Structure formats: C-alpha cells, structure tokens
Amino acid sequence: MQTTTAGSQIPCVTSDLLxxxxxxxxxxxxxxxxxxxxxxxxxxxxxxxxDTKTLSxxxxxxxxxxxxxxxxxxxFIADVRKADRCDWCWRDAxxxxxxxxxxxxxxxxxxxxxxxxxxxxxxxxxxxxxxxxARREKEDCIAWGNIGRGILxxxxxxxxxxxxxxxxxxxxxxxxxxxxxxxxxxxxxFTPEQRQVLAxxxxxxxxxxxxxxxxxxxxxxxxxxxxxx
Ligand SMILES: [Zn+2]
Numbered sequence: 244m245q246t247t248t249a250g251s252q253i254p255c256v257t258s259d260l261l262x263x264x265x266x267x268x269x270x271x272x273x274x275x276x277x278x279x280x281x282x283x284x285x286x287x288x289x290x291x292x293x294d295t296k297t298l299s300x301x302x303x304x305x306x307x308x309x310x311x312x313x314x315x316x317x318x319f320i321a322d323v324r325k326a327d328r329c330d331w332c333w334r335d336a337x338x339x340x341x342x343x344x345x346x347x348x349x350x351x352x353x354x355x356x357x358x359x360x361x362x363x364x365x366x367x368x369x370x371x372x373x374x375x376x377a378r379r380e381k382e383d384c385i386a387w388g389n390i391g392r393g394i395l396x397x398x399x400x401x402x403x404x405x406x407x408x409x410x411x412x413x414x415x416x417x418x419x420x421x422x423x424x425x426x427x428x429x430x431x432x433f434t435p436e437q438r439q440v441l442a443x444x445x446x447x448x449x450x451x452x453x454x455x456x457x458x459x460x461x462x463x464x465x466x467x468x469x470x471x472x
Pocket of ligand 1: 333348384
C-alpha cells in the first residue's frame with residue numbers, strides 16, 4: 244500500500260507490466276488526483292466514462308491474485324526484434340536471397356524490367372507511367388517498413404495510439420472521432436512496452452492492408468503528380 248498526497252491509501256502496483264505511466268502535470272497516483280482528470284472522461288465514449296470509485300476499483304483490480312507479475316510485453320518486443328524480416332516492408336514473412344518478401348520481390352522485378360527497357364531506349368508515355376508507378380510502389384514498401392522499425396526504435400506515445408485507434412474506427416465504424424482526444428488516457432493506461440506492442444499490432448494490420456492496395460495508391464499518387472506537373 245502507498246499513501247498519496249491526498250492522504251488516501253491505494254494499492255501499490257509493483258509489476259512493470261501493470262503500471263501505467265505517471266499522469267502528467269504533476270498529478271500523483273490515486274483516486275483524488277484522478278478526480279482532476281475527470282474532465283478527460285467527458286471527451287470519451289460513454290463506455291470509457293466512469294466515476295472516481297470505479298476508477299479506484301479498476302486500479303485495485305490490477306493487483307488481484309492471478310494477474311501476471313512478469314512483463315510479457317517486453318518479451319513480445321524482444322521477439323519482434325529477433326524476427327527475420329523483409330528489407331523493404333519489414334514484414335515477418337519468408338524472404339528470398341535478396342532479403343525481400345514475395346510481395347516486395349514482385350515489385351522489384353517489375354521495376355528492374357521497366358528500368359531495363361527504359362535504359363535500352365524504349366521511350367513511350369505508357370512505359371514512363373508504369374515506371375513511375377513501380378517506383379512509388381517501392382517507396383511505399385520502404386515507408387511502411389520504416390514505420391514498423393520506428394515503433395521499436397522510439398517510444399510510442401498515447402497520441403500515437405490515438406491515431407491508430409482513430410484510423411481503425413474510421414475503417415470499421417466509419418467514425419474517425421470515436422476515440423478522438425483519448426491520448427492521455429491511453430498513455431496512462433498502458434506502459435511504454437504495452438504501447439509498443441499495441442502499435443506494432445496495429446502496424447501489422449494496416450501494413451497488410453497497405454500491401455493489398457499498394458498499386459492503386461501508387462497509381463493515384465502518380466496521377467496527382469501528373470496533374471501538378
Ligand atoms: Zn516486403
């Protein structure tokens with residue numbers, strides 16, 4: 244047990260896995276201090292809104308017997324780091340001798356074929372168009388790979404998670420604002436390692452989706468560039 248500045252006693256959360264980040268702005272842990280953060284709950288969906296008593300119970304429930312004391316999130320991240328990944332898109336997929344997954348290798352082959360034809364002097368607007376699309380596809384693969392690497396290389400903030408949740412809500416519920424303004428709550432709820440795990444899982448989902456519509460998006464970008472130029 245620990246005593247807060249407000250004098251009330253709350254259970255001391257010992258597990259790194261279960262301990263959220265300290266609330267910002269000098270607020271200490273404890274029900275009284277969470278009262279000051281109640282303003283945040285007014286911006287949350289109804290399902291996430293609860294009073295101080297409920298929050299206190301939620302806090303206590305994190306120390307109930309049977310809850311894991313070990314940080315499995317850290318192990319999860321360690322395993323993610325060890326995986327053998329595609330050099331471009333960084334997905335954990337079977338890769339060839341060139342270090343690319345099947346999806347990226349197809350784009351590479353297509354790009355090299357188009358570049359070879361261009362180098363041989365075959366110049367026409369269709370070839371030029373296809374070459375630009377293939378280059379954009381390659382850039383998109385590498386960009387998604389860099390996003391994945393960034394999740395493990397840098398701390399994942401509550402705002403990062405909010406963006407992922409907003410993207411998910413937009414795609415599935417057609418409501419981008421469903422989790423708008425929840426960055427602080429997400430930051431306090433999940434430990435830095437748990438935030439990395441969540442962001443990584445989101446990245447896996449959206450990265451797979453990006454691979455399905457990569458050609459269409461690349462074509463769209465080239466179309467916009469064509470209009471601009
Ligand atoms: Zn790949």
